[in-house]
Amino acid sequence: MNRDDVKARVYKVIAQVLKIEESQIDEANSFTADLGAESVQSVELMAGFEEEFDIEMDEDEALEVQNVGGAIDFIGRYLD
Amino acid sequence: MATEVKPLVEVDEPNTLDDMFDYSRPPKVVYDATIYEEINGEVVKFDPQEALKRDLVVTDTTFRDGQQARPPYTVEQQVKLFDMMAKLGGPNGVIRQTEFFLYTANDRRALDDCRALGHKFPEVTSWIRADKGDFRLVKEAEVHETGLLTPSSDYHIFYKLKKDRKKAFDDYIEIVDAAWEAGIRPRVHLEDVTRADIDGFVKPYVGELVRRSEQVAPDMHVKIRLCDTMGFGVPSPGVALPRSIPKLVHTMTHELGLPHECLEWHGHNDFHKVHINGATAWMYGCNAVNTTLFGFGERTGNPPLEGALIEYISLHGDLCGIDTMMIQEMADYMRSIGVDIAPNYPFIGRDFNTTRAGIHAGGLRSDERIYNIFDTTTLFGRPPRVSITDKSGVDGVALWVNNFLGLEGDDKLSKIKVHKVARWVMDQYEVHSRMSAITDDELAEQVKINLPDYYARKAG
Numbered sequence: 001m002n003r004d005d006v007k008a009r010v011y012k013v014i015a016q017v018l019k020i021e022e023s024q025i026d027e028a029n030s031f032t033a034d035l036g037a038e039s040v041q042s043v044e045l046m047a048g049f050e051e052e053f054d055i056e057m058d059e060d061e062a063l064e065v066q067n068v069g070g071a072i073d074f075i076g077r078y079l080d
Numbered sequence: 081m082a083t084e085v086k087p088l089v090e091v092d093e094p095n096t097l098d099d100m101f102d103y104s105r106p107p108k109v110v111y112d113a114t115i116y117e118e119i120n121g122e123v124v125k126f127d128p129q130e131a132l133k134r135d136l137v138v139t140d141t142t143f144r145d146g147q148q149a150r151p152p153y154t155v156e157q158q159v160k161l162f163d164m165m166a167k168l169g170g171p172n173g174v175i176r177q178t179e180f181f182l183y184t185a186n187d188r189r190a191l192d193d194c195r196a197l198g199h200k201f202p203e204v205t206s207w208i209r210a211d212k213g214d215f216r217l218v219k220e221a222e223v224h225e226t227g228l229l230t231p232s233s234d235y236h237i238f239y240k241l242k243k244d245r246k247k248a249f250d251d252y253i254e255i256v257d258a259a260w261e262a263g264i265r266p267r268v269h270l271e272d273v274t275r276a277d278i279d280g281f282v283k284p285y286v287g288e289l290v291r292r293s294e295q296v297a298p299d300m301h302v303k304i305r306l307c308d309t310m311g312f313g314v315p316s317p318g319v320a321l322p323r324s325i326p327k328l329v330h331t332m333t334h335e336l337g338l339p340h341e342c343l344e345w346h347g348h349n350d351f352h353k354v355h356i357n358g359a360t361a362w363m364y365g366c367n368a369v370n371t372t373l374f375g376f377g378e379r380t381g382n383p384p385l386e387g388a389l390i391e392y393i394s395l396h397g398d399l400c401g402i403d404t405m406m407i408q409e410m411a412d413y414m415r416s417i418g419v420d421i422a423p424n425y426p427f428i429g430r431d432f433n434t435t436r437a438g439i440h441a442g443g444l445r446s447d448e449r450i451y452n453i454f455d456t457t458t459l460f461g462r463p464p465r466v467s468i469t470d471k472s473g474v475d476g477v478a479l480w481v482n483n484f485l486g487l488e489g490d491d492k493l494s495k496i497k498v499h500k501v502a503r504w505v506m507d508q509y510e511v512h513s514r515m516s517a518i519t520d521d522e523l524a525e526q527v528k529i530n531l532p533d534y535y536a537r538k539a540g
Binding site for chain 2: 039040043044046047050057059062
């Protein structure tokens with residue numbers, strides 16, 4: 001799966017969990033500061049990514065990812 | 081002069097200070113210096129190591145002072161509590177004595193029934209007013225020692241007893257002499273001593289008692305109970321008499337020559353100092369600290385028995401035969417007879433080791449030592465808990481779920497796995513405007529719905 005495919009599916013999950021339009025999302029966005037993700041939503045995002053990509057992420061490492069672009073790269077490593 | 085900044089010392093392993101914080105027991109109080117106090121213009125040394133070599137004990141007045149603050153216990157309740165107290169204090173007699181009224185038939189039956197249990201400790205002792213006629217009760221009860229109420233402040237002597245000092249002095253000496261004549265060891269309660277004229281009354285009075293004790297057998301020597309009746313005592317050095325505990329105790333042991341084993345501290349909690357005052361009295365020279373179960377006592381109460389025992393373990397670095405599990409059993413028993421215990425009361429309250437803060441729950445989830453005082457599971461049968469509210473966060477929910485499912489180590493569920501339960505919790509507050517904490521039953525139901533396989537495994 002190439003990076004653009006990963007990006008598109010990451011945007012879809014973010015939009016669903018945070019209840020925003022995909023057009024509002026940018027790779028540089030911070031999940032908390034820009035997109036307004038609260039504590040439970042951060043975990044729901046991780047759960048959403050796991051389900052979307054059928055992967056199991058390291059929780060501590062995943063929680064260190066701060067922005068959308070970082071998430072795309074992080075998930076990409078699980079898919080390689 | 082520039083401040084010297086110490087270089088950071090990096091370590092391969094965390095330094096958890098295990099010599100003080102051995103998680104298997106209450107943290108040890110480590111003394112590494114001598115204590116100094118200025119008394120009468122002289123610097124006096126108190127050696128903590130010497131203090132710890134003395135026969136420090138806890139005495140109890142749950143059935144005397146403790147009963148003055150509540151409806152009377154039935155005889156059966158007293159016997160049950162006495163029996164549990166014996167197990168709690170253990171075979172070394174850390175709980176050395178407990179004190180009974182003798183005035184009613186029920187008082188005397190309670191004493192007889194407790195004694196009939198045959199426990200070596202706590203020894204039974206009694207308390208009477210300073211009235212010669214009351215010695216008959218002590219003799220009939222076959223109790224070796226009794227407490228005698230002898231108020232020591234002018235507040236009591238002049239305003240309560242309507243006497244002058246000479247009359248009070250003579251009456252008190254007479255009653256002590258009468259105790260000896262009756263073959264009873266007198267334990268003189270210096271009521272209101274932290275508000276007394278130490279030079280003008282207490283020293284002459286106690287000095288005379290010590291002098292007269294020299295005429296009787298050692299096991300009949302007068303004991304002195306320093307009664308901080310209104311909780312005025314202060315533990316820190318440099319405080320003036322009569323409020324200074326260090327100076328009061330030193331006056332007794334050094335100026336008046338009272339042996340440590342004949343000296344006891346009895347405090348009240350009017351200024352929130354009741355426990356530390358007792359512990360201070362131990363370190364400065366009182367061998368006994370008088371307590372009541374869970375601190376119930378006149379007005380604001382007395383030093384809590386269980387607090388003194390945990391202090392004892394902390395000072396000695398050893399359980400010394402104390403059965404800490406009995407503390408919870410006694411709390412459960414008190415609740416069963418209708419006694420309210422505040423949820424945040426140390427060691428026994430419902431929430432004493434319960435956290436509601438998500439960040440604390442996160443710490444507990446990583447390693448319970450971070451936010452639990454010691455191994456409360458082993459010592460009290462009370463594992464640390466989280467109470468789930470909107471402040472608990474996913475960490476709190478994960479901790480609760482893992483505790484509920486009994487999952488440990490690598491088997492623990494991650495926050496990701498419990499996110500649906502966490503979402504349900506948050507919705508209760510954000511969507512449904514809930515104001516109360518989530519109950520265990522509600523959370524269990526959510527585990528059943530959202531983590532059915534794990535729930536079935538637990539149930540199965």
